[in-house]
Amino acid sequence: MRTIPAERIWLWSATALALVAWAVLPNFLGRGAIDILVFTGLYTIAGLGVSFLLGQCGIVSLAQSGFYGIGAYAAAYGTTTLGLPIPVCILAGILFSALIAAAVGTPVLRLSGHFLALATLALAIIAHVLFLEFEWLTGGTLGIGGIPRITLFGFSFSTPYRFYYLVWPCAFALILFYTLLLNSRTGIALRAMRDAPSAAAVAGIQVASLKVRIFVLSAAVGAFAGSLFAHYVSFISVDSFAIDRAIGFLLIAVLGGVRSIPGTIAGAFFVTAAPNYLSRLGDIHPILFAVALVVAVIFLPGGFGGLIASFWSRLATRGRASSKSRS
Amino acid sequence: MKTVLDVRAVSKSFGGLHVLKGVSFSVESGSVTGLIGPNGAGKSTLFNIISGFLAPTRGDIVFLGDVATGHDIGTRSRAGLQRTFQTPQVFRDLTVRENLVAGCHMRGRTGVLEAFFGLPAVRREMKQAQQLADLAIARFELEAWRDVPAGELPAGRQRLVELARAVVVEPKLLCLDEPSSGLSADEVRVLMATLRRLNREGMTILLVSHDMELMEVTDTIHALCFGEIIASGSLEVMRASPRVREAYLGT
Numbered sequence: 001m002r003t004i005p006a007e008r009i010w011l012w013s014a015t016a017l018a019l020v021a022w023a024v025l026p027n028f029l030g031r032g033a034i035d036i037l038v039f040t041g042l043y044t045i046a047g048l049g050v051s052f053l054l055g056q057c058g059i060v061s062l063a064q065s066g067f068y069g070i071g072a073y074a075a076a077y078g079t080t081t082l083g084l085p086i087p088v089c090i091l092a093g094i095l096f097s098a099l100i101a102a103a104v105g106t107p108v109l110r111l112s113g114h115f116l117a118l119a120t121l122a123l124a125i126i127a128h129v130l131f132l133e134f135e136w137l138t139g140g141t142l143g144i145g146g147i148p149r150i151t152l153f154g155f156s157f158s159t160p161y162r163f164y165y166l167v168w169p170c171a172f173a174l175i176l177f178y179t180l181l182l183n184s185r186t187g188i189a190l191r192a193m194r195d196a197p198s199a200a201a202v203a204g205i206q207v208a209s210l211k212v213r214i215f216v217l218s219a220a221v222g223a224f225a226g227s228l229f230a231h232y233v234s235f236i237s238v239d240s241f242a243i244d245r246a247i248g249f250l251l252i253a254v255l256g257g258v259r260s261i262p263g264t265i266a267g268a269f270f271v272t273a274a275p276n277y278l279s280r281l282g283d284i285h286p287i288l289f290a291v292a293l294v295v296a297v298i299f300l301p302g303g304f305g306g307l308i309a310s311f312w313s314r315l316a317t318r319g320r321a322s323s324k325s326r327s
Numbered sequence: 328m329k330t331v332l333d334v335r336a337v338s339k340s341f342g343g344l345h346v347l348k349g350v351s352f353s354v355e356s357g358s359v360t361g362l363i364g365p366n367g368a369g370k371s372t373l374f375n376i377i378s379g380f381l382a383p384t385r386g387d388i389v390f391l392g393d394v395a396t397g398h399d400i401g402t403r404s405r406a407g408l409q410r411t412f413q414t415p416q417v418f419r420d421l422t423v424r425e426n427l428v429a430g431c432h433m434r435g436r437t438g439v440l441e442a443f444f445g446l447p448a449v450r451r452e453m454k455q456a457q458q459l460a461d462l463a464i465a466r467f468e469l470e471a472w473r474d475v476p477a478g479e480l481p482a483g484r485q486r487l488v489e490l491a492r493a494v495v496v497e498p499k500l501l502c503l504d505e506p507s508s509g510l511s512a513d514e515v516r517v518l519m520a521t522l523r524r525l526n527r528e529g530m531t532i533l534l535v536s537h538d539m540e541l542m543e544v545t546d547t548i549h550a551l552c553f554g555e556i557i558a559s560g561s562l563e564v565m566r567a568s569p570r571v572r573e574a575y576l577g578t
Contacts, residue, residue, distance in 0.1 A: 177443045184442035184449050185428060185435050185456055192418040192429035195478075199416035201400040202378070202409060203492065204433025213439040 010315065026164050034160040036273050038232060041167035043268035046225035047252030048174055048261065049218030054250075055258030056182065056190045057214050059109065060117040064249040066127030067097040067219040069241030071226025076144040076236055077137055086150055090227040094220045101219030105212040124246040131238045143237025150231045163232050170228065171265070174221060178261050190214065222249075255296055256303050263305020270296070270304070329356040330392075331500045331531050332377065332408075337386035339372055339554075346372045348554040349386065354500065359522065359532045361542045363565070364551035365574060370535050371413070373551065374504050377533070378410040379403045391499060405433050407499030411506060415485040419478025423469055423488055426477050427460035430492035434459070459495055467491040467521070483514035487521075494525065501525070502533045507541045519544050539566075550574070 026034050046068050053059040074093025078084045084092075108119045131138045138144065149158045150166060157163045181187050193200040193207050201207055230236050248271050256267025274292055278285040300307055332354040339347040346369045354360045364370050375381040377388055379400040387396045395403055418426050435452040442449050464473055467487055472480060477488050486506060493501055503522075507515045515538075522544045526532055534545060539562075542548055548565050550558040552574040558565060565571050 177445070180445035180449075181439065181442045184445075185432065185437070185453050186439055186442040186449075188421065188425050188429050189432050191421055192426075192432075195418040195420055196416040198380070199412065199418065199489075199492075200429070202404055203430050204401050204404040204496075205429070206401055210439070217439055217443065 022168065026161050031160055034164055036276055038160050038163050038167055039272045040265065040269045041164070041171045042225050042229050042232070043249070043252055043272055044171045044265050045167075045174055045228070046222045047249055047256065047264045047268050047271075048171075048178055049221040050249045051253035051256055051258055051264045051267070052178055052182075052261070053214055053218050054253050055260075056187070056194065057211055058112075058194050059211065059215065060250070061120045061215070061218065062117060062243075062246045062250055063101075063104075063120040063123040063127070064218070064222045065124050065241050065243070065246035067101065067222035068226035068229070068245065068249070069127055069131055070097045070100065071223030072230040072236050072240070073131065073138050073144075073226075074223070075227040075230040076147045079148050080144060080146055086148065086231065090224065093223045093227050097219040097223035098216045101216040102212060105215040105219075109208070109211045109215060121243075121246070124243055128238065128242050131241055138238060141238055143235055145235040147230050147234045147236065149234065150228075157231075167228055167232070170224075175261055175264070182261065186210075251293070254303060255293075255300075257300075257305025257307075257309075258303065260303060260305020260309060263303050263308060266304030266308070330354070331356050331390070332533065333387075333389035334373070334377065335387045335389060337373065337376060337383045337388070339369070339376060339381065340384045346554050347376075347383070350551070350554070350556055351386075352549045352556060352559065354531060354533050356531055357526070357529060358547060359526050359534060359545045361545035361548040361562075362533065362535045362551060363537060363539070363542060363548055363571075365537065367553075368551040369554045370537075370551055371504070374410070374502065374535050378408065378502055401433075404496075407496075408502065409493040409496065409498035409500070410502040411486075411489045411493055411504055413505040413508060415482065415489045415509075417477035417480075417485045417488050417492075420476055422474045423472045423477055423480070424457065424460050424464065424474060426488055426492050427463050427495050428453070428456045430463075430495045431456045431459050433496065463491045463495040466494075482509045483511065483517075486510060486514075486518070490518075490521065494530070498530075500531050500533060502535070504535050505537075506534070507536060507538045515541065 026037070029037070046064055050061055050064050053061050071090070071093035074096060075086070075089045078089030078092060079086055104123060108116065108123070111119055132140055149156045151157070157166045189200065189205045189210065192203065193205055193210065197207055252264060252267035252271050254267070255270050256263035256265070275285065275289050278288045278292070281288060302309070330353045334350060334352050336349045336351050337347055338345070338349050350373060362370055362373070372381060376383050379398060383396065387394050389395065390403065390406060390408055393406070395406065418429055421429060434456065437446065437449045437452055464470055467490070469487065469491065472484060477485060480488065490506070507518060510518060519541060522532060526544070534541065536542065542562050545562065548560065548562060549556050550565060550571045557574060558568045558571050
């Protein structure tokens with residue numbers, strides 16, 4: 001009989017435990033805390049795209065707030081003004097974001113380093129200005145209200161408590177999908193491209209087009225998060241898609257650890273919860289947030305994901321050592 | 328004998344600097360062809376033109392009977408042209424096995440979306456690539472390093488990984504750029520034995536080097552000097568040629 005390695009047993013039990021904790025958690029929390037966890041879920045989804053781009057392709061993208069906004073406005077405009085079904089609007093937002101990402105990605109991703117980061121920042125600014133200008137579509141600063149709640153089989157995800165059980169399965173599924181991608185041949189090709197682009201080209205990896213594809217995927221995921229956001233809050237305005245949101249998504253990636261996919265959850269939690277709780281300390285809360293950020297970046301160069309990984313490997317080696325001493 | 332590579336009157340100028348002046352030579356199927364020359368002779372430029380990293384100013388690269396001059400690197404790779412680099416370009420963070428899986432990337436068809444949703448075809452292709460990789464690992468005796476990140480290997484092993492990665496797709500032409508640079512005498516002997524074995528198994532090889540010892544594995548050598556071929560023939564012919572001795576051996 002094949003024996004199951006100790007690390008795998010650890011991993012399975014830890015995952016099962018985490019899932020149980022996830023399922024019962026909202027029953028012990030107030031509405032405000034659950035709301036933070038819902039936003040953590042939303043930002044995890046959007047942050048995954050940014051994190052994967054940065055960690056696996058070396059692309060710094062500040063454009064995610066734009067795609068997040070496109071998803072949100074597609075949901076809002078489609079369901080309220082056009083009266084279309086919710087899934088159609090979500091899909092339209094994803095497709096539209098993907099198309100725009102493909103169109104702008106092809107020229108922009110030729111750049112690298114600071115220039116690329118600046119170009120994506122410009123995209124975020126352009127998106128914000130357009131959201132403001134296209135008042136007929138976005139309602140400008142007044143925004144769009146009355147966005148319907150998502151309903152599945154007659155069950156309306158109308159409260160933070162209920163939405164928690166919608167957004168997190170989506171986030172978990174996307175974490176799984178990104179993990180599958182990373183461990184596939186394509187994922188290996190991406191990492192190869194990051195290490196030695198010339199050699200990757202010789203291996204037949206289409207470097208430029210692969211970068212654009214990952215950028216498009218990231219935009220689609222960002223739009224999906226934006227749609228969920230619109231249906232959750234049911235009122236959106238242009239303020240939700242400004243530059244600070246773009247920076248927030250990048251922070252999630254960096255804090256979560258760009259080489260770690262599940263670490264994105266920790267990054268998203270920090271970016272959502274820290275300003276919220278710090279604001280109770282009064283007007284100095286933005287400074288405290290900035291200090292917390294600097295401390296996190298200095299002491300956790302691999303992000304929260306790196307911290308979890310090193311803790312995990314220590315646990316696994318200890319588990320292996322103890323199982324060896326037993327036998 | 329079939330011609331694998333035909334370099335036809337290739338010239339390359341960078342501004343007013345004429346690096347290559349109408350170079351022509353060909354590589355026959357099953358041969359080991361050497362390209363020697365002193366520093367600045369234009370070897371690397373010619374090599375980059377052959378592999379698609381540079382475009383020639385004039386002239387053509389004909390690969391397996393097709394004009395490949397306008398083809399990009401990937402198209403040439405898929406047609407069966409593989410190259411290595413003067414400083415070994417392994418994928419440092421990837422294990423040796425993953426390096427070889429990346430090496431067979433062109434054999435797969437699935438893309439980003441299929442991989443994202445974990446379709447069965449993706450897993451099947453991964454299995455096939457891993458099988459090819461494991462064959463190459465056995466062939467190059469890299470078993471002990473299979474799961475070690477390639478960046479952690481000593482330089483000699485990295486060269487071997489790079490060579491294995493180029494060979495894993497069974498190219499029609501294997502181009503090696505200074506493969507012995509940075510290797511110890513022992514490692515060079517292993518490299519030469521490996522090249523001889525590959526050639527016996529039918530691999531056509533183009534070797535660019537200024538290492539005359541390494542040239543013992545070649546059938547034909549072309550000597551490049553100031554962008555022109557000044558002599559062609561066997562290693563003995565090269566050693567006997569006064570022009571080569573003057574330009575290259577410095578005696």
